[in-house]
Amino acid sequence: MERWFLFDDNPASGAENMARDEFLLERVDREEHIPVLRLYSFQPPAITIGYHQDPLEILDIDALRRDRIELVRRITGGRALLHDKELTYCVAAQVDSWSCGAGLRDTFLRISEALTIALRSLGVNARISNGCIGRGRPGLTPPCLASVSMYEITVRGKKIVGSAQRRTRSVFLQHGSILLGPGSSRIARYLGGTWDSMGDRITSIAEELDREVDAQEVRSSLVEAFSVRFGITLQPTRFSVREEKEIEWRSIEKRRELSHIKGMEVAGS
Numbered sequence: 001m002e003r004w005f006l007f008d009d010n011p012a013s014g015a016e017n018m019a020r021d022e023f024l025l026e027r028v029d030r031e032e033h034i035p036v037l038r039l040y041s042f043q044p045p046a047i048t049i050g051y052h053q054d055p056l057e058i059l060d061i062d063a064l065r066r067d068r069i070e071l072v073r074r075i076t077g078g079r080a081l082l083h084d085k086e087l088t089y090c091v092a093a094q095v096d097s098w099s100c101g102a103g104l105r106d107t108f109l110r111i112s113e114a115l116t117i118a119l120r121s122l123g124v125n126a127r128i129s130n131g132c133i134g135r136g137r138p139g140l141t142p143p144c145l146a147s148v149s150m151y152e153i154t155v156r157g158k159k160i161v162g163s164a165q166r167r168t169r170s171v172f173l174q175h176g177s178i179l180l181g182p183g184s185s186r187i188a189r190y191l192g193g194t195w196d197s198m199g200d201r202i203t204s205i206a207e208e209l210d211r212e213v214d215a216q217e218v219r220s221s222l223v224e225a226f227s228v229r230f231g232i233t234l235q236p237t238r239f240s241v242r243e244e245k246e247i248e249w250r251s252i253e254k255r256r257e258l259s260h261i262k263g264m265e266v267a268g269s
Contacts (some may be wrong), residue, residue, distance in 0.1 A: 004226075006234040007038040014046025014072040014083065019250035022075050023243065024092045025173040026165065027079060033091035037226055037234060039219050044111065045084035045183065046070035047190060050164065061120075061261055062187055063190045071258050076163035076175065085183030085204070087218050089115070090175040092252060104165060106171075110152045110229070111174055115153055118225035119178075122218065124208045126161075129154045158203040176236045178222075179204040179211055 009020070016057075017040055024036050035148060049055055057078055064071055091111055096102075112128050119126035129152050153161040163176030168264055177184065181204050205213045223234055239247065 002035075002230070002232045003235045004037055004230075004232045004234050005032070005034035006200045006240070007036060007224065008039060008223075008236060009040040011041045011043035012253070013044070014042055014048060014070040015254040016247065016251040017042060017046075017074050017088070018048065018074055019247050019254050020239075021090050021173060021175055021240075023247050023250060024090065025168075025171055026039045026130055027243075028092045028094065029168070033094055035097055035232075036091065037223075038090040038092075039222060040088050040090070041086065041215065042083035042088070044068075044070065045082060046072060047080055047082050048072055048074045050073055051078045051166070053080065055261060056260060058192055058232065060190050062163050067189075069190065071172075071261075072254050074164065074175075076164035076166045076173065078162070080187060080191070081162055081177055082184045082187035083177060084186060086177045086179050087215055087222075088175060088177050089222060092244060093268045095170060103121070104167060105151065107172060107174065108163070108165060112153055112161075114226045114229035115176075115178070117153075117229055118218070119153070119160070119205070120131065121225065122205060122209070122213070122221075122223050124160070126153050126155050128152075140174070151179055152257040155203050155208055158201060160203050160205070164180070173262060178218065180215060180218065181206045190237065190259065225238075239260040 005022070008021075012020070020040070020180075025040060027032070028036060047064070049058070051074060052098055052104040053073075055061070059071070060231070063069075104162070109128070116126045117130055130150065152159065152163060161176050161178050163174060165172060179202065184204075205218065226232065227234055
C-alpha cells in the first residue's frame with residue numbers, strides 16, 4: 001500500500017500557510033518524492049489571490065486596510081478567496097504518481113472524488129460539477145466562489161469547495177477551501193465594484209447540515225476519504241526545525257511581496 005505524509009497543521013497566518021504550501025511543493029520535488037496531504041486553517045482570516053491577479057484591479061484596498069485583512073498571493077491560479085470559517089486541504093505529489101492520475105484534469109477529478117466522499121460521509125449531498133459559466137458583473141472578475149469550474153464540488157448547484165492547482169514538469173500542488181460556515185461569503189465586502197450577496201452561489205457544511213460543524217470532524221473525514229479513494233496509508237509527520245526556519249523566512253517574504261501597495265498595511269508584517 002502506498003504511503004503519503006499527513007501534515008495536520010494548526011491555524012496560521014495567510015503568509016505562513018502559503019509559505020508552507022510552496023515549501024511542500026519544492027520538498028516533494030527535490031527531496032521527498034512521497035505525496036503529501038496537508039490540512040490547515042487561517043487565523044486570522046486572510047484573502048489569497050491567484051498567481052497572476054493584480055490586487056489593485058480586483059480589490060477594495062481601503063476596505064482591506066480598514067478591517068486589517070491580510071492579503072497574500074498564492075502560487076496557484078484562480079481568483080480571490082477569503083479564508084474564514086473554512087478548512088483548507090493541500091495535495092502535493094509528483095506528476096507521474098499513479099494514484100493521482102495523469103494530467104491536470106485527471107488529478108483534479110480524483111482529488112474531487114476524495115473530497116466528495118468526505119462530504120457525503122458527513123451527510124452533505126455533494127456532487128462533482130460538469131462546470132458552468134460564472135455569474136460575474138460585466139467588466140469585473142468574479143471571486144473564486146462565484147463561479148464553478150469543471151470537477152469542482154457543489155451542493156444544490158451551489159459551490160462548497162474552491163480549488164486551484166500549480167504544475168511543473170515533475171510535481172504538482174493542488175489546494176482548496178472547504179466551507180465549514182458562511183464566513184468566506186464576506187469577500188463581497190472587499191471586491192472592487194458592487195457585488196450582491198453570494199448566498200445564492202455558495203453554501204457551507206453548516207448550512208447543509210443545519211448545525212455547526214466541528215473542524216476536527218471534517219479533518220477526520222478527509223483523512224479517511226483520501227485513504228479509501230487512493231488506497232494509501234497516511235503517515236502523520238511534522239516539519240523539522242530546519243524546515244520551520246526556512247518556512248519562517250519564506251513567510252516574511254510573502255508578507256513583503258504585496259506591502260508595496262500604496263497606503264496598505266499588510267497584517268502580520
